[in-house]
Amino acid sequence: MTLFDTQPWLVTAAPVPAVDDQWRNTLPLAPVFREPPPAWPTVSPAAAVEAATSALSPFSQLGGAAARLAASIYDPPEGLANAPAAPGWDLVLVVDTSPSMTAWYPAANAIAACAHDMPCFHSVHVVKMHHRRSTHRSDLFASADIPVLQAERFSSDRPKITLVLTDGVGAAWHRRLLWQDLHEWATSHTVAILHVLPHHHWSLSGIRTQPIQLRAPQPCCPNKDLETTPATDCRNPAREGHPTTPQGSVLIPVLEIRKRWLDQWTRLLLTDFLVHQQTLEIAAPSQHPVVPSPGPAHDDAPGPDQLITGFHTTAPEHAFNLAVLLAAAPLNRFVMQLITAELAPAATTRDLSAVLTSGLLVSIDSPVGEEDSYGGITYDFLPGVRQSLLAWGESSQTHRVVSLLDTYLSPFAPALKGISTRMRSPDVQALPRLTRDSAPYLAIEHSVLTALSGETPRHRTVAHALRERLDAMTSAQPSAGAPTHA
Numbered sequence: 001m002t003l004f005d006t007q008p009w010l011v012t013a014a015p016v017p018a019v020d021d022q023w024r025n026t027l028p029l030a031p032v033f034r035e036p037p038p039a040w041p042t043v044s045p046a047a048a049v050e051a052a053t054s055a056l057s058p059f060s061q062l063g064g065a066a067a068r069l070a071a072s073i074y075d076p077p078e079g080l081a082n083a084p085a086a087p088g089w090d091l092v093l094v095v096d097t098s099p100s101m102t103a104w105y106p107a108a109n110a111i112a113a114c115a116h117d118m119p120c121f122h123s124v125h126v127v128k129m130h131h132r133r134s135t136h137r138s139d140l141f142a143s144a145d146i147p148v149l150q151a152e153r154f155s156s157d158r159p160k161i162t163l164v165l166t167d168g169v170g171a172a173w174h175r176r177l178l179w180q181d182l183h184e185w186a187t188s189h190t191v192a193i194l195h196v197l198p199h200h201h202w203s204l205s206g207i208r209t210q211p212i213q214l215r216a217p218q219p220c221c222p223n224k225d226l227e228t229t230p231a232t233d234c235r236n237p238a239r240e241g242h243p244t245t246p247q248g249s250v251l252i253p254v255l256e257i258r259k260r261w262l263d264q265w266t267r268l269l270l271t272d273f274l275v276h277q278q279t280l281e282i283a284a285p286s287q288h289p290v291v292p293s294p295g296p297a298h299d300d301a302p303g304p305d306q307l308i309t310g311f312h313t314t315a316p317e318h319a320f321n322l323a324v325l326l327a328a329a330p331l332n333r334f335v336m337q338l339i340t341a342e343l344a345p346a347a348t349t350r351d352l353s354a355v356l357t358s359g360l361l362v363s364i365d366s367p368v369g370e371e372d373s374y375g376g377i378t379y380d381f382l383p384g385v386r387q388s389l390l391a392w393g394e395s396s397q398t399h400r401v402v403s404l405l406d407t408y409l410s411p412f413a414p415a416l417k418g419i420s421t422r423m424r425s426p427d428v429q430a431l432p433r434l435t436r437d438s439a440p441y442l443a444i445e446h447s448v449l450t451a452l453s454g455e456t457p458r459h460r461t462v463a464h465a466l467r468e469r470l471d472a473m474t475s476a477q478p479s480a481g482a483p484t485h486a
Contacts, residue, residue, distance in 0.1 A: 014099070024083070029116040032095055032126050033105040034372050040408055042106075053117075058262040061270060062089055062120040079142050090154045092125045092162045095130050098170025099363040099379070102333040103352040104196045108165055111194075111257075122158055129164075129172065140172060140450035149181065152188040160189040161222040167196045168205025169357050175291040176206075183282045186223035186250040192265060193254045193280065194278050197350070202254075202358065207252045209278040211370030219270050223250045229274065253277045260278055304384035307390070309357045318344060319351040323360065326402040327389035328451075330413065330444050331361070338408060341399055344378040358384050368440045375412030377440050390451035397479075398451060399423060415441035423452060424463035443470055 036042045066412035093115065095101075095108045099214045116124045127145045141149060153160050162185050163177075172178050185191045194204060202209060228251065253268070255261045255278075268275040302310070312320050322344045329335050336355075340347050355361070361379050368377035381389070390398065399420070406420040415438035423428050426449060432438055 019132040020290050020356050028125075029113060029124065030126070031109045032112050032217040033109055036337065037374055040255055040334070040338055043350070043481075050108070055257050055259060055263060056111065056114050056347055058259060058266045059115070061266050070167055087237065088158050090123050090125070090160045091121045091123050092127060092130055092148060092160065094127045094149070094162060094164045096129050096164070096166035096170060096172075098129075098167075098172070100353060101196075101211035102167075102336070102379075102486060103349050103356055104167065106331060107176075107196060107257075107336070107349065111165065123154065129166075129178070140177060144213040149185070151355045162191045163376075164191075165196065166193065166205075166207075167353065168202065169359075170195075171208075173206030177290060179290075182252055182280075183250055183285055186252055186282065189222050190220060190269065191223050191252055193252055194257050195254055196257065197353070199256055199278065207254055207280055209280050210396070212251060212277055212279045213274040214251065214253070214268055214277050214279070215272055215274050216270075217272065223252060226251055226268075232481055235276065238408045240277075250282050251277075251279040252282060254280050257313060287310055304382065304388045307358075307360055307382065307385060308388050311360060315358070316351055316354050318347040319354040320359075322347045322351050323355045324389050325397060325401055327386045327393070328398045328444075328448050329405055330377045330409075330416075330441055332367075332374075332376050333378070334374050335409060336379075338380070338404060339401060342404055343397070346461065356450050359391075364401065367436075373408055373412065375416075386447050387450065390447060393451070395455060398448060402448060413441055414438075414447075420444060421447060422462075426458045428462050428465045431462070431466060431469075434473055439470065442466060446470060 017120060053381070076135050085110075093108075093112055095112075101108075112124065112126050115121055127141060127148060129140050129346045130142070149162070151160070164182075166173070175375055182191065193207065195205070195207065198207065208472060213229045215229075217227060253265055255265055264275055264277065267273065269276065311323065315323075325339050325343055326336060331340060336352060340352055344351075356379075360381055362382060364378055364380060380386075392428045402423045404420065407417050411416040418430070422445070431440065434442060446466045447457050449466065453460040453463055
């Protein structure tokens with residue numbers, strides 16, 4: 001498995017234009033999201049950046065436009081009479097960090113690194129959109145990021161682009177918390193949404209698009225200045241025209257991360273031709289109220305078996321088998337990617353994304369350990385779902401997951417040390433000491449012991465003893481965790 005899964009909708013074999021090292025961005029760019037431990041079998045960062053570079057290669061055309069639009073921001077290097085055009089765009093990359101976007105964090109790292117190295121960008125500012133617990137638009141961004149987002153330009157000599165990387169599944173999209181910000185940005189500069197899902201899956205998200213023919217009256221103009229005509233009428237490319245959107249509305253192009261889509265959008269920015277785009281229409285601020293939060297679940301909510309059956313029926317290929325494997329492990333993004341890379345090589349990022357959006361998981365608001373730690377627990381299955389999923393799997397698969405945990409995760413989660421031995425030869429005396437820190441891991445060990453209880457009577461005995469200890473601890477000191485739906 002590669003970062004972008006080498007699927008045709010995301011990466012093409014288009015050649016990457018040669019870049020003169022003289023104009024490479026010399027400022028360092030740390031990864032947006034923490035990378036897995038070096039020894040873990042995961043996707044190579046170099047391969048990931050190479051895939052992103054291929055997909056984003058149309059952006060290289062922006063370099064010449066920047067030089068034509070504004071004076072060079074650098075003096076030509078001494079001795080280079082034909083020095084290449086200096087970078088002339090400022091990029092703000094807004095990365096959605098909703099729970100469902102966890103699968104796409106490596107993609108975000110690669111896209112940011114690729115943009116940082118592209119000679120057309122003078123600067124790349126990465127902003128995280130924090131809406132795990134958002135109830136208001138003011139919760140979406142850290143206060144330090146607000147000036148970067150609200151700036152019309154960082155320099156009068158350079159245009160600004162804001163790209164939003166998302167799957168559109170989080171509450172901020174369904175509740176339209178971001179609509180006012182999108183409208184403000186699109187009024188002052190160029191804005192687009194990079195959708196990590198293919199177009200035929202956009203119906204799963206809160207981003208509802210319509211096909212439109214757009215024209216930029218001037219290169220690099222703000223979205224509010226784009227001229228429109230219905231996408232079904234492409235016969236008359238005359239310039240007269242034709243706003244078809246309500247007054248005060250703006251149109252945000254929504255793009256698959258694929259060369260053909262980015263080529264089209266780049267053509268829109270640089271020419272005055274009509275260009276076909278999928279667009280999200282954002283009405284004037286007074287006309288897009290925030291959608292209320294959904295009410296609490298009813299008593300007739302589906303049970304574990306119904307949820308699993310529904311997911312099994314509709315899940316993409318390999319996604320259900322991946323969910324079964326994940327049921328044997330404490331979950332965070334590093335563990336999920338480890339298991340996917342090592343035990344489910346046929347599964348793709350989209351399959352992991354499908355598990356995250358399946359309704360089987362909850363995101364833990366108060367993670368066990370650091371949220372970005374390798375051994376932390378940031379996701380859990382709904383009650384009863386983990387045990388039911390484990391029943392679908394084979395014991396050999398479960399042992400393979402447990403062996404991975406013992407090898408790679410136990411240095412960061414001491415309660416897991418020796419778990420592979422305990423699963424093959426259960427012994428009450430070998431159980432780790434039960435503490436507040438070890439309890440979440442031992443609860444998962446109990447589920448795995450129960451799933452393997454058909455192997456030997458000792459599995460059942462140890463599972464029963466561990467259940468009694470966990471119940472006694474819960475009654476004495478109830479957990480303060482606050483899970484939310486992923």
